[in-house]
Amino acid sequence: MKGIIIYKGKYGATRQYALWLGEMLHIPFITAGDETKPQLEDADYIIMGTSIYIGKLQLRKWLKTHQEVLVNKRLFLFLVAGTPPSEQEKLQGYIEANIGIEIRNCCSFFFLPGKLEFSKLSLIDKLLLKIGSRLSKSKGEVISVTDYNNVTKEALLPMLEAISKKEGAVI
Numbered sequence: 001m002k003g004i005i006i007y008k009g010k011y012g013a014t015r016q017y018a019l020w021l022g023e024m025l026h027i028p029f030i031t032a033g034d035e036t037k038p039q040l041e042d043a044d045y046i047i048m049g050t051s052i053y054i055g056k057l058q059l060r061k062w063l064k065t066h067q068e069v070l071v072n073k074r075l076f077l078f079l080v081a082g083t084p085p086s087e088q089e090k091l092q093g094y095i096e097a098n099i100g101i102e103i104r105n106c107c108s109f110f111f112l113p114g115k116l117e118f119s120k121l122s123l124i125d126k127l128l129l130k131i132g133s134r135l136s137k138s139k140g141e142v143i144s145v146t147d148y149n150n151v152t153k154e155a156l157l158p159m160l161e162a163i164s165k166k167e168g169a170v171i
């Protein structure tokens, strides 16, 4: 079975997961937009990785653009977020708000913990995060502005297991 990983992130967390997956599954990992049409069309299964900023998936537009090809494939999508994987309802809400039903129907979703290094953020992201954090407090939610790094290889295990079951991929 031929697989490919397409990912989009901003500060390295999504890329790190894509790189580990690529190494473990022996398949190419490509930044969204850099793939060729035949690469997508020839794949039997596609793993997509995206992070989230202020409720919006980085891959949102790419998913819409490529919907026609995607719906004929077996799809796996991992979402990298500050929201911990235990907050399933919130994370599921992100998926529903960003991805159309056509893709949701043929895609398995996995939630992976992200990382934040405040000093490395662009000025605009620093501002957005501070505003988001203040707004979330008033809603009784927490958006952290302090550094964290929860990116580990172990977080990939449930997804690897699902992929090897469905695709017979050898890890």
Ligand SMILES: Cc1cc2nc3c(=O)[nH]c(=O)nc-3n(C[C@H](O)[C@H](O)[C@H](O)COP(=O)(O)O)c2cc1C
Residues within 6 Å of the ligand: 008, 009, 010, 011, 012, 013, 014, 015, 051, 052, 053, 054, 055, 056, 080, 081, 082, 083, 113, 114, 115, 116, 121, 125, 126, 128, 129, 132
């Ligand atoms: C400006 C900003 C907004 C963010 N918004 C959200 C959000 O809405 N929900 C969430 O769960 N995490 C949010 N995060 C956390 C990121 O998704 C997390 O840092 C992730 O690891 C980023 O991955 P990347 O480096 O691959 O882009 C936000 C982070 C920043 C800096």
